[in-house]
Amino acid sequence: MDAGSAVLQWACQGWEGPELDDDDDNGAGGGSSNSSRGLAVGVRDLGAGRGRGLVALRDVGPGETLLSVSMDRVFCSEPESELHWSADMALRLLKARHAASQQPKAQAQHAQSGRKPDGADWGVWIRSLPTAVRTPLEYSDAELGALDEYTAAEVMGMQQCVAACFEAVLPELEAIGCGWEDFLWAVQVFHSRCFFEPTSGRHMTVPGVDMANHTAAPSAGVRIVHPMSQGWDAVAEIAEPPPPEPSRFTLVAGEAGIRRDEEVTISYGSWPSEAFLLLFGFVPSPCPGEALTLFRDAEEVVRWCLARQQAGGSSAHGGQQLDEEAEEARVVAALERVTAVLAAQGGTAGGGGGGAGPDLGDYINLVVTPQGVDGRLEPLLAAAATATAAAVAQGQPEARQLLVARLRERAAEFGVGTASGGGESGDGQGGREDPSVAAFRASKRAVAEAALVALTGTPAS
Numbered sequence: 022m023d024a025g026s027a028v029l030q031w032a033c034q035g036w037e038g039p040e041l042d043d044d045d046d047n048g049a050g051g052g053s054s055n056s057s058r059g060l061a062v063g064v065r066d067l068g069a070g071r072g073r074g075l076v077a078l079r080d081v082g083p084g085e086t087l088l089s090v091s092m093d094r095v096f097c098s099e100p101e102s103e104l105h106w107s108a109d110m111a112l113r114l115l116k117a118r119h120a121a122s123q124q125p126k127a128q129a130q131h132a133q134s135g136r137k138p139d140g141a142d143w144g145v146w147i148r149s150l151p152t153a154v155r156t157p158l159e160y161s162d163a164e165l166g167a168l169d170e171y172t173a174a175e176v177m178g179m180q181q182c183v184a185a186c187f188e189a190v191l192p193e194l195e196a197i198g199c200g201w202e203d204f205l206w207a208v209q210v211f212h213s214r215c216f217f218e219p220t221s222g223r224h225m226t227v228p229g230v231d232m233a234n235h236t237a238a239p240s241a242g243v244r245i246v247h248p249m250s251q252g253w254d255a256v257a258e259i260a261e262p263p264p265p266e267p268s269r270f271t272l273v274a275g276e277a278g279i280r281r282d283e284e285v286t287i288s289y290g291s292w293p294s295e296a297f298l299l300l301f302g303f304v305p306s307p308c309p310g311e312a313l314t315l316f317r318d319a320e321e322v323v324r325w326c327l328a329r330q331q332a333g334g335s336s337a338h339g340g341q342q343l344d345e346e347a348e349e350a351r352v353v354a355a356l357e358r359v360t361a362v363l364a365a366q367g368g369t370a371g372g373g374g375g376g377a378g379p380d381l382g383d384y385i386n387l388v389v390t391p392q393g394v395d396g397r398l399e400p401l402l403a404a405a406a407t408a409t410a411a412a413v414a415q416g417q418p419e420a421r422q423l424l425v426a427r428l429r430e431r432a433a434e435f436g437v438g439t440a441s442g443g444g445e446s447g448d449g450q451g452g453r454e455d456p457s458v459a460a461f462r463a464s465k466r467a468v469a470e471a472a473l474v475a476l477t478g479t480p481a482s
């Protein structure tokens with residue numbers, strides 16, 4: 022049995038399902054190395070950049086449970102850890118891998134001492150993990166240069182965080198014969214294979230279910246199933262009850278069911294492409310959650326307006342460079358005026374009226390999506406234009422013009438309206454781009470182009 026199939030069997034141990042007919046006609050029986058325990062799904066190499074994935078081995082009914090993994094076999098983060106969650110999980114994975122490699126020795130020692138080894142034996146799952154995982158943590162300077170400023174900053178922040186965690190755990194890594202390459206691999210394993218469970222605040226990697234690839238319209242979903250506890254207390258009064266069963270993490274077919282040989286996919290979430298790129302190392306197409314950031318916050322809007330007016334030579338200071346202190350004072354004053362202008366318009370960040378004045382802290386993450394431009398942007402740009410006009414000599418462009426100008430600026434970063442629409446790396450040397458970087462740029466370009474067409478009525482490039 023290959024490692025991918027072995028992990029499904031191992032992960033589902035103790036599960037009484039699946040709901041199978043005994044006959045073999047449905048393809049669930051012999052003939053496939055994946056089906057030795059009658060599971061309805063197997064692991065296949067899918068190629069085309071997707072790696073392995075889960076495939077239905079027979080027709081599956083709506084809502085049918087495909088995999089059910091005891092929480093004992095789910096590798097969870099420890100929220101109280103002082104390390105970043107993925108660094109902590111990486112260290113524990115590498116320790117588990119080391120322990121698994123020592124197992125024959127340990128088994129002999131345990132056989133002599135009569136004691137059982139502690140904890141789950143993760144060896145089967147670890148052997149099923151991909152040997153190479155590539156996310157932006159490994160990007161070169163040229164690849165970072167092909168990203169936009171915001172995304173590159175996030176990647177660099179993450180790279181620094183992982184490097185700092187590595188320094189912190191280096192002695193523990195060295196003690197098990199591991200170095201940077203092992204650590205980086207393990208961190209990327211978790212970035213690309215984790216669920217986040219908000220109730221417990223834990224990240225979870227679920228052996229077997231971690232073979233499911235993403236699609237925006239998935240054929241399956243996941244669910245944590247808790248054992249029935251009703252009546253347990255009553256029984257406990259009269260007899261020693263059995264220990265409660267652990268909860269189980271399940272993979273469940275969607276409402277349409279799944280046909281034999283079809284891929285079983287789940288949705289990793291509806292995120293902008295940078296979230297997919299940063300964690301999973303790929304960008305899906307389509308990416309319905311795509312969003313192109315135009316400004317991070319109101320302060321950036323104000324600084325941008327001031328810089329534009331200064332660059333246009335319309336500064337009240339005759340285009341002279343202000344010193345840093347004066348520049349900061351100008352920004353603060355302009356922000357106060359923006360608040361006053363928005364308040365006079367009766368604006369709140371939510372767009373409603375109702376008493377409280379606008380809080381500029383609510384004007385964050387100002388984006389354009391496939392659905393259109395964030396409704397807060399035009400009023401904010403109008404207010405910023407009015408507010409900054411006090412600091413400049415000449416009149417102000419309309420908010421719509423400012424919006425289009427900013428959109429063009431951002432679009433140009435992804436190749437809209439430039440000769441290098443894509444396909445080349447950001448090093449200007451004509452090197453080929455990483456396919457994920459190319460997909461990222463194409464996805465952002467598409468949103469920018471659609472928004473520019475909607476706003477101006479003409480194609481963007």
Ligand SMILES: C[S@@+](CC[C@H](N)C(=O)[O-])C[C@H]1O[C@@H](n2cnc3c(N)ncnc32)[C@H](O)[C@@H]1O
Binds near residue numbers: 073
């Ligand atoms: C949870 S794992 C899924 C199993 C993985 N394909 C494997 O071979 O082990 C997530 C990784 O699978 C790949 N992947 C998942 N969905 C994808 C998709 N729609 N397009 C391209 N790659 C995908 C990415 O490499 C991602 O980091």
